Amino acid sequence: MDCKISEPVVGPRSEDVLPDSISTAVKVVIVGGFGVGKTTLVGSVSEIRPLTTEETMTQAGVGVDDLAGVERKTQTTVAMDFGRISLSEELVLYLFGTPGQQRFWFLWNGLFEGALGAVVLIDTRRLDDSFDVLGRLEERGLPFVVAVNAFPDAPFYPMSELRAAMDLPDDVPMVDCDARERSSSRDALLTLVRHLYALTTTASESR
Ligand SMILES: Nc1nc2c(ncn2[C@@H]2O[C@H](COP(=O)(O)OP(=O)(O)OP(=O)(O)O)[C@@H](O)[C@H]2O)c(=O)[nH]1
Numbered sequence: 001m002d003c004k005i006s007e008p009v010v011g012p013r014s015e016d017v018l019p020d021s022i023s024t025a026v027k028v029v030i031v032g033g034f035g036v037g038k039t040t041l042v043g044s045v046s047e048i049r050p051l052t053t054e055e056t057m058t059q060a061g062v063g064v065d066d067l068a069g070v071e072r073k074t075q076t077t078v079a080m081d082f083g084r085i086s087l088s089e090e091l092v093l094y095l096f097g098t099p100g101q102q103r104f105w106f107l108w109n110g111l112f113e114g115a116l117g118a119v120v121l122i123d124t125r126r127l128d129d130s131f132d133v134l135g136r137l138e139e140r141g142l143p144f145v146v147a148v149n150a151f152p153d154a155p156f157y158p159m160s161e162l163r164a165a166m167d168l169p170d171d172v173p174m175v176d177c178d179a180r181e182r183s184s185s186r187d188a189l190l191t192l193v194r195h196l197y198a199l200t201t202t203a204s205e206s207r
């Protein structure tokens with residue numbers, strides 16, 4: 001019997017393949033407290049379909065998860081987010097979003113391995129949640145920028161006041177951000193890359 005098998009060719013989608021011009025790949029982490037928009041940022045900016053590990057929040061979290069300010073949240077990251085964005089023909093960023101709930105923070109060690117920098121997302125309604133996050137980054141000595149994610153009912157504070165409240169050094173860049181907007185999320189990542197570049201330049205000049 002004549003039998004022709006025409007299996008579909010399975011392989012990477014064209015948008016998943018990096019152009020040959022890419023010469024530098026940098027790993028960055030997206031960190032911040034519970035529900036500040038980390039998964040949203042990775043999802044809005046990634047040029048590949050992002051990997052998420054979202055689970056439905058259940059009654060089991062009552063009394064464990066602090067839902068103040070994010071009462072309408074139904075899903076939470078339990079392991080990581082992953083995405084990718086090419087910032088130029090040569091430079092690609094690999095994005096690793098961390099889980100925000102403190103009970104999953106033990107996963108940060110693995111996620112931070114090999115990372116060159118971090119974007120810290122903050123929500124001005126729950127600024128206190130950022131203190132532990134910033135403390136952990138400072139302990140690790142990982143360079144970071146702070147992105148103030150704009151929630152509609154969040155109080156507005158000038159950047160200088162936020163900087164003072166978080167006791168941030170003057171050389172840590174701060175940007176406004178709407179994690180739902182691709183261009184805004186991209187700007188936050190570009191701010192981090194410029195910061196990393198400036199730190200490298202300063203370090204090599206002082207040698
Ligand atoms: N208005 C507004 N809503 C946002 C923004 N970013 C995220 N959200 C919403 O805030 C909620 C929480 O966002 P997530 O991206 O899940 O937050 P997360 O930091 O990943 O949360 P965890 O992983 O649970 O810590 C979602 O309903 C988003 O749609 C923003 O910039 N503006």
Ligand SMILES: [Mg+2]
Pocket residue numbers: 038039040076077097098099100
């Ligand atoms: Mg998340």
